[in-house]
Amino acid sequence: MTTPASPLSVHGDRHFDGLADKFAASLYGGVRGELRLALLDRLLPEMLDLRGQPLLDVGGGLGQLAAWFAGRGHPVTLAEPSAEMLERAREALLEASVEREVTFLQAPLQALPERAAGPWSLIACHAVLEWLGDPRGALATLAGLLAPGGQLSLMVFNRDALRFSNVVKGNLEKALDDRLEGKGLRRRLTPVSPLTHAQLMAWSEELGLEVRSVAGVRVFHDYLRKPPESDADRQRLFELEWRYCRVEPHWRLGRYLLYTLVRPGASPSSTEESPR
Template identity: 75%
Template sequence: MSDSAPLSPAGDRHFDGLADKFAGSLYGGPRGELRLALLDELLPRMLELDGQPLLDVGGGLGQLSAWFARRGHRVTLLEPAGDMLAQARQELAGLPVSFVQAPLQALPERAAGRWPLIACHAVLEWLSDPKAAFATLAENLAPGGQLSLMVFNRDALRFSNVVKGNLQKALEDRLEGTGKRQRLTPISPLCHEQIVAWSRESGLAIRSVAGIRVFHDYLRQPPSSEADWQRLVELERRYCQVDPHWRLGRYLLYTLVHETRSPEETPR
């Protein structure tokens, strides 16, 4: 993708041509290592897993699909970027994963069904209409089903800009990226209050929430030794679900459950 590459027709940021960038600078570095380490600990704690089929929406290079497939889940990976999907096919060869090249908006046509388990990690913030996308996820979740949702935290982005000295930008709340360059600033960073409101509107209940990279992204200098790295990892593990720390995680990780009661039966 060139610096002047347009967004998709829907106004979303897709990642055609950036598979190597994701594999190297993101997942191949400390940020990605920490993110995956925290997910490895949090997902079994936050989800009720019994080998049910999983739909991985916007699954990218397939790290999350691999995690579930190796634990006995049959996975369908939905991803719009062709080169991402091709690399995922190579990496996940031999695992019970099927692949569908399509954006989230095509979910009802390309991966129809009421899914008992859906994962959608780091996707909504790249869409022009994340609220409509959230509703699509909810509509395709089975009664009692679980949605593992991870979003880029707008409040953390504001705090990070202040730490970096971008004070006027923070005051003016100019936090969104344009989506037209290779820099990976999301076009629709989200806040916790939006997820709370959208969940209520869609009949989903928030079962649990955690912050991913609560401390790491605000460090003035990276850990200088393996011992300091392990101390940082322990701090992240210890406080990722502790208020107020989780609220400043670079990502917010949710478990949402499709309520089976009618609105009249739901306590107020």
């Protein structure tokens, strides 16, 4: 029997040792990767109050988000459970000349209360919860790491969009049976815990987190019959994505849902020191 390239962890989470190349190609390759990064480049300054605060980047993967924040003056702690992914992130940040702003921490999300307790005024956790066996527990952990007034930039894989995509592809029985989760035991990159907006709203309320803003990332691209081929068509698609990413009802079918969640309380001082 062949050992899976990326077996589930003891927590039921999927890590990506042995899959860094496939991960990079699948999540960041081609137009869909360009759109994801370009939309985040515009959305993050609008959805977050950014003042150069220290950032905890949870499940930082290949380092794209860490590079974005470090390049804008934020000291970053990049936490990632996969040694292979962490090394790739280190290489990418070195190439971007921002590695001096980044501390690398090999640790799963569940270890962060001990390894990076904070409290943190700014946390980013993008495209992580959907790979975890207990996403609600993970959100509770993140909430516990936030300082009063602290912001959590959370991006999750949208279960409703996954269902819609399966219908568009003709997988009607799969959609009817609600068999949308991946198993995490082979090389296919289907999330093990895709999430709905309703779940995030309920969990945030239970945990005492305020939802300040929400947007959909890739609300059109993933339903196209064929990807745009010319530069002009790619630019038109980006303008459509940007125009409707925060407009009802379109944002609700974004492949990813992007939230700013805030822990109520006094906002940390702009002159705060790095968290312990």
